[in-house]
Amino acid sequence: MYFKLQTLHMCRNVITAVEARNFPPLETFPISQRVTFSFFVGRLALYKEEYDKADERLTYTLRNIPPQYVKSKRMVLESLIPIRLLRGQVPSETLLRRYNLDPAFAELTRAYKVGNVGKFAQILDEKSIAFMRTGLFLVFEKVKSLVVRTLFKRVHEIRGKGARADLGDFLVAMKAAGCECDMDDLECTLANLVYENRVKCYIAHDKRMAVLSKADPFPAVRKAPQ
Amino acid sequence: AAEDERPEDVRPPAVLRMTMNYLIDSIMDDQTEPFSEVQLFVRDRMRAIRKDFTCQNVRDETAVEVHEQMVRFHILCGHRLCEEERAVFDPKQNQEQLNNCLTTLKEMYADFRKAGKASCPNEVEFLAYDILARVHSANDVLHACMRLPDDILSSAPIRRALRAFSLVRSEDFSGFFKYLREAPYLEACTLHAQVAPMRARALVVLARASPKGKVSLELALRGTACDTAQDIMPFIEAYNGVLDA
Numbered sequence: 092m093y094f095k096l097q098t099l100h101m102c103r104n105v106i107t108a109v110e111a112r113n114f115p116p117l118e119t120f121p122i123s124q125r126v127t128f129s130f131f132v133g134r135l136a137l138y139k140e141e142y143d144k145a146d147e148r149l150t151y152t153l154r155n156i157p158p159q160y161v162k163s164k165r166m167v168l169e170s171l172i173p174i175r176l177l178r179g180q181v182p183s184e185t186l187l188r189r190y191n192l193d194p195a196f197a198e199l200t201r202a203y204k205v206g207n208v209g210k211f212a213q214i215l216d217e218k219s220i221a222f223m224r225t226g227l228f229l230v231f232e233k234v235k236s237l238v239v240r241t242l243f244k245r246v247h248e249i250r251g252k253g254a255r256a257d258l259g260d261f262l263v264a265m266k267a268a269g270c271e272c273d274m275d276d277l278e279c280t281l282a283n284l285v286y287e288n289r290v291k292c293y294i295a296h297d298k299r300m301a302v303l304s305k306a307d308p309f310p311a312v313r314k315a316p317q
Numbered sequence: 318a319a320e321d322e323r324p325e326d327v328r329p330p331a332v333l334r335m336t337m338n339y340l341i342d343s344i345m346d347d348q349t350e351p352f353s354e355v356q357l358f359v360r361d362r363m364r365a366i367r368k369d370f371t372c373q374n375v376r377d378e379t380a381v382e383v384h385e386q387m388v389r390f391h392i393l394c395g396h397r398l399c400e401e402e403r404a405v406f407d408p409k410q411n412q413e414q415l416n417n418c419l420t421t422l423k424e425m426y427a428d429f430r431k432a433g434k435a436s437c438p439n440e441v442e443f444l445a446y447d448i449l450a451r452v453h454s455a456n457d458v459l460h461a462c463m464r465l466p467d468d469i470l471s472s473a474p475i476r477r478a479l480r481a482f483s484l485v486r487s488e489d490f491s492g493f494f495k496y497l498r499e500a501p502y503l504e505a506c507t508l509h510a511q512v513a514p515m516r517a518r519a520l521v522v523l524a525r526a527s528p529k530g531k532v533s534l535e536l537a538l539r540g541t542a543c544d545t546a547q548d549i550m551p552f553i554e555a556y557n558g559v560l561d562a
Contacts, residue, residue: 140455219479220470223462229455232486275539279491279519282526293528296536302528 126155130167137170138226146174165190172196173230176203177237179312203234206242209269211235237312239280240289242268244309256292256301274299328369330379336366337383345390353405356394360414363387367418376425381437384422388443389503391415396506412450419447445474449507452482453514477504485511490519494542516541516552524559531561 133148149171156163168190172182181204187197195218202211215222215231222228246264247256262277272280281301284290289312291304328336340359347355367387370380391411398406426440444465451457462470462479469475477500484493493515497505519540523532534546537560543549553560 138456138459219476220467223459223470226459228459229486232483236487276489276491276495278523279489279540282522283488285526286522292526294523294526295528296533 122155126152129155133167134170134226137174137230140229142174142177142230146171146178149174161190165192168192169196169225170227172200173227173234176200176234177230177312179237199231199234203238203241206238206240206245207268208235208238208242208265211238212270236280236284236287236289239265240284240309240312243281243284243290247303247308254303254305256303258294258299258301261301327372328366329373330370330375330377333366333369334379334383336362337386341386353398353401356398356406359390360394360411363390364414367421371421376428378437381422381425381429384418384425385439385443388415388418388422388446391418392446392503392506396509399509415450419443419450423447441469441472441474444469445478445504446507448475448478449481449504452478452485452508452511455482455486458482474504481508485515488515488518488522490515490522490540490542497542513552516543516549517555520552520556520559524556527561529561531559533561 129148130152133145133152136142136145136148149167153164153167153171156167158164168182168186169192172192175182176199181200182196184197187200195214198214199211201207202214212235215235219228222231242264243261246260247253250256250260258274258277258281261281262272262274265272265277278294278296281290281292281294285292285294288310291306291308291310292301294301340362344355344359366383370376370383391414394406395408395411395415398411399408422443426437426444429435429437444461448458448461451461458479462475465475481493481496481500481504483489484496493511497508497512500508520532520537523536523540524530527536532540534549537543537549537553538546541549541552
């Protein structure tokens with residue numbers, strides 16, 4: 092109800108009451124109510140960018156919805172997919188089809204997998220209003236930087252995984268992926284990725300080169316940023 | 318302090334409109350006084366105007382127009398006087414008054430919509446300022462946006478504001494400074510508060526990704542969009558050892 096009213100801060104009172112010690116244990120309530128409650132706790136955690144908690148709650152919700160409630164499962168998946176993308180977990184096309192998810196999710200997933208930065212940004216832009224309303228805007232924004240990381244990783248692989256990377260290559264790749272950016276933007280993006288431990292390298296700005304770490308310059312995406 | 322307002326002292330909307338016009342036409346551009354003095358005078362007069370509107374509970378087109386002008390003035394001052402001493406210009410107070418005006422404005426816009434009247438022509442401009450002023454807080458921005466109808470959310474000023482939000486969120490300092498350079502003046506002024514944090518972030522991030530953790534002056538200037546070494550000095554001093562001397 093509070094979600095419908097868009098007064099999310101009021102939800103906290105309800106949740107606090109339910110999670111308080113003197114409230115009857117959750118197991119005494121029918122599973123349908125627990126699942127619904129769990130869903131909203133998960134969605135709220137998503138708004139507050141508590142991704143681990145959101146993942147846990149939404150996964151629980153998904154597992155406990157009987158298979159025939161496709162629409163309910165879809166609702167949960169819409170929130171769960173971007174959270175899992177932050178962890179590098181990609182939904183299969185089968186899954187997306189089975190639950191009839193909005194085609195945007197499939198397109199975003201495809202763009203994510205190959206590092207198509209321009210396409211990813213374009214879809215986000217088209218869907219920005221819808222995502223704002225469903226609270227997915229922030230999390231997909233976070234996923235964007237992972238798409239860039241994937242693109243850079245591919246460039247690195249194409250160039251034979253050398254220790255030195257020409258920033259010009261990355262720039263060409265960004266432009267090829269439909270992203271309008273110049274060298275300043277590129278250095279900024281790469282430096283931010285380094286800062287967030289998504290890429291391990293040093294940038295030699297004057298030489299327009301990146302010196303990549305010998306061991307695992309593109310660490311696997313496992314932990315969601317908090 | 319609650320003064321005894323005599324009914325004959327309270328000015329009707331038409332007079333308030335004239336007063337505001339006078340402030341704009343004759344006072345604000347006064348070159349004979351320092352702008353900080355002008356600002357103090359105008360600020361107090363504007364506060365009095367708001368008071369008169371409020372006590373008459375007037376919320377018509379005139380009120381909207383005048384409040385919009387006040388918001389613009391506060392935004393302008395926030396930027397133009399940012400280097401003044403606290404005694405001369407208090408940014409917090411200015412921000413407070415800006416927020417008050419903006420809140421009243423938003424209520425008036427909502428009233429207009431509810432009454433089914435034609436929406437105010439400048440509504441999106443000011444809703445955009447509202448978002449830009451809160452760009453540092455994701456919660457606030459989402460909260461502000463959630464209640465806006467689709468036609469407003471897809472308007473150009475709001476899209477620009479959301480793009481600024483996106484840039485700030487992703488710490489895209491390069492994109493942010495480019496955005497600032499091209500943004501309409503008042504929108505850029507509203508983002509003034511983000512400049513220093515972005516510059517700090519640029520320095521820290523660039524240094525971290527550089528060999529030896531230091532940046533050259535050239536890179537520092539470029540990354541922070543500072544024009545001269547002098548502009549960047551406060552940041553360099555705050556982040557000791559980040560500059561490759």
